[in-house]
Amino acid sequence: MxxxxxxxxxxxxxxxxxxxxxxxxxxxxxxxxxxxxxxxxxxxxxxxxxxxxxxxxxxxxxxxxxxxxxxxxxxxxxxxxxxxxxxxxxxxxxxxxxxxxxxxxxxxxxxxxxxxxxxxxxxxxxxxxxxxxxxxxxxxxxxxxxxxxxxxxxxLLKPDVNLPSLPSDVWTFDITAPKVHVPGVETTYWWYITTLPKLNHKQHIVRYEGIIQKENEGIVHHIEVFHCFGNNPVKPYSGPKVPEGKMDPNSDLARCKNVMGAWAMGAEPIIYPEEAGSPIGGKDFSHYVLLEVHFHNPHLQTGHVDSSGIRFYVTPTLRQYDMGIMELGLEYTDKMVIPPGEDRFTLSGYCIADCTQMALPKDGINIFASQLHTHLTGKRVWTKHVRNGLELPEVNRDNHYSPHFQEVRVLRRPINILPGDALITECEDSTVDRRNVTFGGFSITEEMCVNYIHYYPKVNLEVCKSSISYDSLYNFFYFMKRMESVDIVINEGIKYNYNSIPWLPINVHLLDYVYQTSPISMQCNQSDGHRFPVSSFFTTYTFNMFTIPR
CATH class of the missing domain: 2.60.40.1210 (Cellobiose dehydrogenase, cytochrome domain)
Known part of the structure; x- marks a missing residue:
């Protein structure tokens, strides 16, 4: 090397x-x-x-x-x-x-x-x-x-960024797997509950990196560390990942959602800008984390024992800003679907100007890293940046996206998002091998379209996502009932009615048109889950601000 x-x-x-x-x-x-x-x-x-x-x-x-x-x-x-x-x-x-x-x-x-x-x-x-x-x-x-x-x-094309040097008072801690005996199967996701160092006062994480056992470099595919929220202890666990659709939403493991660090094969260390750090420690800060290791073992090798993980670098000297993570894209809802048998179908999620106008400070926020996320049908993902009706350079794009390779990527240049800017996250999905509708949702067999942006200074806006409005969706169902004699039964709910539609090409094109032109409902959510006082429903007129000259 x-x-x-x-x-x-x-x-x-x-x-x-x-x-x-x-x-x-x-x-x-x-x-x-x-x-x-x-x-x-x-x-x-x-x-x-x-x-x-x-x-x-x-x-x-x-x-x-x-x-x-x-x-x-x-x-x-x-x-x-x-x-x-x-x-x-x-x-x-x-x-x-x-x-x-x-x-x-x-x-x-x-x-x-x-x-x-x-x-x-x-x-x-x-x-x-x-x-x-x-x-x-x-x-x-x-x-x-x-x-x-x-x-x-x-x-392959890593960003050519000038990385700040580490502060002199930096110290480290490791979150590593507990000598996992890697199964002789192609894909294994291993979960392990462990603890962070207990810190009486807030400090800042300024860097993290993968620490991979040399003999396992070819099979440790990616690693993530999730912070568990809440003040109560998290029960010990070390074993295979619990499938998303089978996890009890009230279980301890369900509390471990916030990404603290993510490494993927070939990734370099993530180094935060010198003016920002990720807060750790202090009063009421949970010290429980969930480590997830993805082992990719295509040749079904046995005998590997692994203790790989992530090393975090921490300084007690607080930086000017806390960094934050914000979710952009589509709500996790069955209102948004991908028809079966489609080579590519595009879904769009909006963070609208009204939301950023209310939630962001005068000088805006600076995005320095991004983690794109879909489930199994995602093929391409990107986020557009719109200001005053004009499209600026994209925040991030992956034209050969894989749901099995979801690393946090540092951007070549920080992107300044001002109050009144809009962010549009789009996903191209492929369902050629599926016979039924793929619904939006939390299960791995359902779909998501999200960009987790890493930015500073941290603000109180945590979720900025959209979906089609209920009225628009049911107008679509009524139309299908009248024009196509589809067995639409409103009281049976969304999934029943989507599954009743014959997904002929003309109906797929109609759904695509409805998604692109219909009013939307918005999630403009604060960190505590409450919404900013902007309308949660926007008419088609709202879409005029997204018209981008070509």
Whole structure:
């Protein structure tokens, strides 16, 4: 890893590791691949939309029968067959063998203007790989699907931010897993209740980072620490995650919701701006937390014991501002749905100007990090920033979003949100493999569309989200009853009526139009759950302020 800022272990068996540096000044990325494979093996590393080895962009390395080395910019078609790219846009810098490791160093641009090359961006990147025995004279036509392959998710284009140094009085504490015996299954979410240090006076967290056991780097996928609210003790727990739809809302575990720290594979430390910190300790501050570790074990390995976690850096010298976390997007409600069988369906949630006008201080707030969140159908997520009817640069965007890779991402530049600004969070969801309507809600099989923004100074606005108004939704149901003779029964409730609709293309388009043009209801909620005194119902006229010139 020497000389490279970032790294991710792709495959533990072959010790296949990808290291990289990002150069924004000339929009290129330099890579180093190391692997421990016998001389008669060949391999490829590349990128695809969501981890598929079909329709992927690869750089392939092999030795031919006369031991000549080859590095080739390649791509796969929809059947997984390798093709040589006519435009060779991966540039080999060095190739060598060292201590039994094959080492390749090369570079490529963010955007090569080649249709067969993956466009690198600052969202999630699915890094794909394959390994295979043999010394082929050519890799053309080889079916990658038949080779040993896999993928990892990273944020490849990390932000080039100037990070403040740590204060001299900083101290640390770790929240780690209790020597978990990792099951030999592909996906495990492990929960563990533990405690924070007891502090009599408020202090500030100024940084946190993942601490990952070296031998488990390839299977510890992501980690989150959730703060548990309330003054009562939380019962001990160490075991598999309780599915969201099966958790008792009154249980101790249900109290552990507020994100304190989040790490994902390939993530760098989160360092707060020098003027802000996350408060910890003091009177009535709960010292209970829930640690969640996601183990991704695609090769079903056994025998791993893990004590990975997150390290927090704390200073007793309070900074100028407390930082806060605010929820943007859609309410968790069954009023919003995604029809079945849709390749992409877009839902939008609004934080309207009336809410920010009332809740934000004169100089506004500064967003420095963002965590996008959906459940299983989310494919793309972004948040727009609108001021006086004009769309400003987006807050955050992930064009290859995965619900299994939800890290807090520091923005390249803080974004100032002023009173009267609007924020629109949109999610593209795919339900091609579902036969029934997907409802909004808390269960993992239901959907969410949320952006948890990290900002300072902390204000009393904690939730700024919307959904379609009840009147508009029932007008839609009545229309479907009259025009389509749908079995709409108002007293049966929302889910019954949505499920009664035949989701033909014309009805899907109609629902999309209704969501885009109908009045909305607003959640403009304070930290204690009470709403700011703005109307919770906005007519279609409200949408005029979101009209963005093109």
């Amino acid at each position: 020497e000389g490279y800022k970032y790294h991710v272990m792709l495959d533990m068996k072959s010790k296949l590791m990808l290291c990289w540096n990002v150069f924004y000044e000339n929009k290129t990325v330099s890579f180093r691949i190391t692997c421990q494979l016998p001389p008669d093996y060949w391999f490829g590393v590349g990128f695809s939309g969501y981890g598929e080895v079909t329709n992927a962009d690869f750089v392939v390395f092999w030795n031919d029968p006369v031991k000549t080395h080859h590095l080739q910019d390649s791509w796969t078609d929809d059947k997984g067959a390798l093709h040589s790219d006519k435009s060779q846009d991966y540039y080999l810098n060095k190739a060598r063998t060292e201590h039994g490791l094959s080492i390749l160093e090369f570079s490529r641009p963010f955007d090569s203007c080649d249709d067969h090359d993956y466009l690198l961006d600052n969202g999630t990147t699915h890094v794909v790989y394959f390994t295979s025995k043999g010394t082929p004279s050519s890799c053309i036509g080889k079916d990658v699907r038949q080779l040993r392959h896999g993928f990892q998710r990273v944020q």
